[in-house]
Amino acid sequence: MSEQTFEPKIVAFLCNWCSYRAADLAGTARMKYEPNIRILRVMCSGRVDPTFVLKAFALGADGVMIAGCHPGECHYLEQNYKAMRRYEMLSHTLKVMGVEPERLRLQWASAAEGAQLSAAINDMVEKVRRLGPLSWAGNWSENGYHLEAIERLAEEHAEAMEVPA
Amino acid sequence: MAERVGVYICHCGSNIAGTVDVESLAQWAKDTLDGVVLARDYKFMCSSLGQELIEEDIKEQGLTRVVVAACSPHLHEKTFRKACSNAGLNPYLCHMVSLREQVSWVTEDKVAAFEKAKALLAAGVRRVHLHEELEPTEVPVNPNTLVVGGGIAGIQASLELADAGYPVYLVEREPSIGGHMAQFDKTFPTLDCAACILTPKMSDVGGHPNIHLMSYAEVEEVTGYVGNFSARIRKKARYINEADCTGCGICIEKCPKRVVDDVFEVGLGYRKAVYRPFPQAVPKFPVIDREDCTYFERGTCRACEKFCPTEAIDFEQVDEYVDLEVGNVILATGYDLFDCTKIPQYGYGRLANVFTSLEFERMCNAAGPTEGKIVLRDGVTTPKSVALIHCVGSRDKRHNPYCSAVCCMSALKFGHLVMEKTGAEVTSFYIDMRPLHKNYEEFYDRLQQEGMHFVRGRVAEVSDAARRPGEEGKLIVQAEDTLIGRQRRIPVDMVILLGALQPRADAKETALRFGISCSMDGWFTERHPKLDPVATMTDGLFIAGTCQGPKDIPDSVAQGAAASARVQGMISVGTVLIEPIVASIEEARCSGCRICNNLCPFNAIDYLEDKAVSTINAALCKGCGTCVAACPAQAITGAHFNYDQITAELEGILFDAPRGNGRHARRLEPALEPAS
Amino acid sequence: MTKPKLALYWAASCGGCEIAVLAIDDKILKVAEAFDIVLWPVAIDAKVRDIEKMPDKSIDVCLFNGGIRNSEQEYMAQLLRRKSKILVAFGSCAHEGCIPGLANLYDRQSIFEYVYMQSPSVDNPQGILPQPEYQAPEGTLHLPVFYDTLKTLDQTVDVEYYVPGCPPEAENIWGVVEAVVAGLGGAPLPPPGTVLGKETTVCDECERTRAEKKIKAFKRTWEIKPEAETCLLEQGLVCAGIATRAGCGALCPKVNSPCIGCHGPNAGVEDFGARMMTALASVIDSQDPNEIQRIIEAGIPDPVGTFYRFSLAHSLLRRSALGGNGNGRGLKVPVPVPQAEVNP
């Protein structure tokens, strides 16, 4: 995939009450935004387990967005603060793992903020597009010359065994 | 058993089909996705014919899972769940994919739209495989109602419920009900006296057999869930036995200690250490203020005790706790007036003759500290000119961005009262006049006829620094008159600040105690700003009056009545269904680490000391899933949003992403042959 | 009747697991009595080529400890897989990568550069680094190829069972041996893929009293003298007992030291670090993003070392990014150079 045609895949976890409704509103208002975002609904941003974010990266996502109600406006009173804390913790760790900070975004969007959410999506898609693919699984594929080494080892052992005792 | 999944793709006329090639999508789903036994596209899935299609397929094709790719689940999830349940399939085995709001309406590029639709559909199908049958639980509704706050909204709500025959507990923080309305003199736009229309209602409350009034009391704790709340009320010690007190008032008369009354008289008048906020107080029993009472201060006095004819004074009284069981709660906790000293350039607290709107209400009130005479701070001089400043702390980004809704009309009312009682010149400084209810504009017109002056402009400062002749000894109000485009300096004798209506200082704590939410400003959040203005996101908890946002008396009354109607509906049905989307803890996996224990704002999580595990009360759980995500042992499961369901959806949503070699690194294949 | 055959092997690990096998004391004699030990490089003289000659599946059980760091270890893993009926990932390294797996924060080159050149105890003026091939007068010599990424045993070959722990505790080892002996005698064995441990976490075995958690600051072990009765986490120490599979009897908390997570996550958990992160973050006592950031940065300076001390190689991300966008090579993760201590 060349740099020009790279289209990132971004997973967005949207809370049922504010940000998912903001996405609904963006739809109803026919606001066009980048198709790279793929939305997954959870009841609250507090449901987003860091495992989901890591798993999304491991499964090939180029970016992950977590969206919830604005602080203080959570449908469940204060659970979005937990999302905020986990986001900070996760970012702290991902930095060390070499994942660019732009690839994980925490976005607040009230049910009335369709425009803000779609702008945030466009902004994130553009930033991740500029970063290029993450292709995380590629990180643990060895070059291939280790296969030769193993074969050679097997051959050497076989040769050694052919020598008459 | 392998699941049999039916996929239904809605055209929504051309709303979806105009952008997404629905036929190819259906074909792709059938060919590619696991377990899909049929995939149909249909013009309008939500039509009765569309729903029948699903029902027939469930019956005839033996579908065990249904995926409807159409509009947002917020629109039609209920519709399709119902169709499934009509055909005998558990409604929670149906899943909706939002192709309209998330794909066709927001995407221009048809190729990209098709790819996105595929991913969302793949996610839905993978997810629905793992869905579980869920059943809502039914709980009874206790017919008692707790009303918090005895202002006009709370009074109205209580009376309506009580008149309908249901028991009400009305809890009021102050010694008497009545709220802010009891402090007012006249009410706009009709100018009928507040007390004349309020006191009959107050005495109705006091004497109603279905209303249990607890004044000078606060709600300490609320637990439980819709239909079954428990509330703990702290009745503050009055030091007067209500059973013995006749309300004669001799104790008040004999009390030697006079203090400034900061609450009812907003600091403008005095009361005794034993007091009733006002003569018509309901209940009639006075309260001894421990802070000010000479006996509590120095250990001697007890004048009230000596003179009380019924020996009702009891200095040994302590706070009393009462536990109530109620089915619903109505919060009507009201507002606080903006602290006008926060805008020092308007002089409140610095310049004697600057007053707040509430101070003026008390001054105007015949039962107030000046017996209704409008005078300057010296207590004797009648002002010859008065300025009214609107929007003090409202429509101001540094304080409150919102409009306080009542100040324009209050200012008109004040203008009328000043002119009527003193004949003074009145000038109103406004940003915009907003007389926006029935007969309000007419009232504005009337005041213009009566000769009140209006200057459109935000006041820069109120100063006593005279500059021109005629300004000496006056308060000079400086503002730009934006209608004539000039700076004006208007010298007056008295300035009245129309302070903003603000959420109660402890509104956030109250919200937390009752398990509801506040907006950024601090007003309680309604379930829907237009269509559900008195309900909250917490079932069984309703809000009425100014605790929800600034409003005038008619609106507060309407909300009080509306909230009580909602509660009556709940009581008359008698039971409520509780969503099955809740979390649960697998006891064997729980180590009792207690990480989850304080994560639930609804107090649904309990720790069982004997078993050393945590447990979730399903009736209290609202299903947010925060504890599920937090459990370090992954011992908590969230129904309908469990780990496997979400990761399956994730795998589907990224079905086309480059996977590398997945969880396992590349293995050597074929297996190595050792030499034989 | 011939005795069942047992093999033990040691790949990328410290050797502690080997010692742990001996820590079962005199029961080792019973092991020797019950099994015919065909391979155990640390204790007996057996040749790889003899194993190669054995028919497939002729070893009844193989306890394999250590991760897969180079091509020779990968070869041995595959060989032993082929020859064994039951392959057990024995100890944290084979199970989750353990401490050697933390090298997945770096790549081969930076590891070599640090170990062979920058490390303060190294004297290597010519800057010689290990080479896979060497031309000696006698011919070409080969060394195993060192990988960029350490893999766990199950990322290399299929594994029947896992015995967690760094190292596994003696009683648990004995338990495994007994279970296998019983299984060979026809008793039912747990399903393949099972981690032989409990399905709960260390808190279950910890005697300390626990309350609701609210953390204002994370403390490091040298910063406080923990009080003996209450939960270490509540005292601010990052104790991994909340997320770590039970089975050790809460050894570390018992001696006033926080659990570091060597038993790996609870059953069914995909990523140990994520569970620690989410649990700890959830109970941080602040709603202000800047304060939260400060609490995290001040209290957890090394998040990967804290949350993935034993499990980085087995986590969802498995290693740090190699190169800018994940595909390239040679990401230069700065290698921390220890500061020389200044004597007063």
Added chain:
Amino acid sequence: MSYAYYPGCSLTHSAEPYDLSTRAICEAFGLALAEIDDWNCCGATEYISINKAGAYGLVGRNLALASEQEGVRELVAPCSACYLNLRKVDHNMGVYPSIEAMTNYALAAGGLHYTPGSLHIRHLLDVVVEDVGYDAIAAKVVRKLDGLRLAPYYGCLIVRPQINGGTADPEYPTHLDRLLMTIGAEVVDFPLKTHCCGGHMSQISAETAYELIRHLLQNAADYDADAIVCACPMCQFNLDAFQSQVNRHFGTDYNIPVLYFTQMIGLALGMEAEELGIGREVVAADAALAKIGSAVPEVAAPRRPRRDDKALPMPRRREEV
């Protein structure tokens, strides 16, 4: 803390006492001032309206020189006009690329360059209340200004909302009030605290200036202030030097000394009047200063409200958070 110090022209001549007292209290508070080498005029209040390029170049040169000083990022100016000009140029260079280009083009002629935002420009008053802090000041007070009634005069230049760098409320600041209370003075209400002193109108249209000065003096007199305390050399000069002309013009007899807040702090720290430059003002401060150190007048017990007292109680200020 160390600061680049820009005294400005006034402080080298008419406002030398301000410079002396500034240096004296900064030393006492441990604030190291490093005067900008070869600084020049800031263009005062008018120049920027008349010749943009010239004015920006003039101020820009000072900023460029200050930013070249080693190890300082904070630039402090005691004169309000200098402060505003420095801040305005830094701000506008940052916001408007054309101004940045123009200014740096001019500076390049002298081999200089200034990157907007590289200096944090602050008024001396903000530095004293924010960096030293009220508590630390209070701890150093050895002679409380007991019984001295002071009118805090901020002037109009230091509280411009857009480019104001301090934390004070631009409409009704109170930090000088609080500072003077901290050193023990009695602070009078001074509603005109941010009104104009007339500025250079005293040179251009004396009558306009007299009118503005009179308001301020009258307001201070109304509240029985012993002295007006200011934070700007222009304010001090106008109120002090023109007081007798104002008296002649209006037939009044104001006799209110006008001092700098730095001098008041210096006195409270126990410094001698002379080392703070006190004594060089036109309206003598002797009477006011005589009050300090004299016995504390007995505070009359607050009048208890009598039953027949009709007066309404004054609102009580809620506790400052």
